[in-house]
Amino acid sequence: GENVEQHPSTLSVQEGDSAVIKCTYSDSASNYFPWYKQELGKGPQLIIDIRSNVGEKKDQRIAVTLNKTAKHFSLHITETQPEDSAVYFCAASRYSSASKIIFGSGTRLSIRP
Amino acid sequence: SAVISQKPSRDICQRGTSLTIQCQVDSQVTMMFWYRQQPGQSLTLIATANQGSEATYESGFVIDKFPISRPNLTFSTLTVSNMSPEDSSIYLCSVYGGALPYNEQFFGPGTRLTVL
Numbered sequence: 001g002e003n004v005e006q007h008p009s010t011l012s013v014q015e016g017d018s019a020v021i022k023c024t025y026s027d028s029a030s031n032y033f034p035w036y037k038q039e040l041g042k043g044p045q046l047i048i049d050i051r052s053n054v055g056e057k058k059d060q061r062i063a064v065t066l067n068k069t070a071k072h073f074s075l076h077i078t079e080t081q082p083e084d085s086a087v088y089f090c091a092a093s094r095y096s097s098a099s100k101i102i103f104g105s106g107t108r109l110s111i112r113p
Numbered sequence: 114s115a116v117i118s119q120k121p122s123r124d125i126c127q128r129g130t131s132l133t134i135q136c137q138v139d140s141q142v143t144m145m146f147w148y149r150q151q152p153g154q155s156l157t158l159i160a161t162a163n164q165g166s167e168a169t170y171e172s173g174f175v176i177d178k179f180p181i182s183r184p185n186l187t188f189s190t191l192t193v194s195n196m197s198p199e200d201s202s203i204y205l206c207s208v209y210g211g212a213l214p215y216n217e218q219f220f221g222p223g224t225r226l227t228v229l
Contacts, residue, residue, distance in 0.1 A: 034217070034218070041222075041225075042222055042223070043117075043205055043220035043221050043222045043223045044156070044220045045220070046114075046217055049216075049217065089155060089156070093216075100158075101158075101218055103155045103156045104155065105154075105155045106154075106155050
């Protein structure tokens, strides 16, 4: 079955710097890759996603890249702010099978003032 | 997106008892799911709640331990039965489909369960 690996498990960056989180997946049929942000005491919130027909997608300070050949995808946060501190999860699934979204292990991002 | 509420938000229970968690969404959705998130861990799918039929359970989860109901397209319950301290986790409801953006899955705020 699908396996999603996520690195690093913890990440601390200076406010204003960039943060990068990387994930790899094993199922070559996966074609939908969402990213979730989970703040303390809350449920995961979908922040951005990318589909396999796109190599990169941007939304303000957040961007995701996808390399289908290498089976890896990344989240980039630029100009980090204190409110970016949270746990981030990558995930992968097949476009037509929502019930099999497989999550990575999570990255705890801390923004240093 | 969807507005998803869960009740209770948290609870402390004694071992051997059962707790039923409710999930309500503000629009009709195609699919509803229940996840477990153990402290500091990722999300693990327990089961898919099917309207009008038995839930579909993932490997390692069984109906006797986690009975699930889904009487309509906006509501589902998860019961954690005969609880033990190992069941202490956050339980999350998630929804997909219907009027929601295609293929996007949304999560409720979670129910934090502590079993003593």
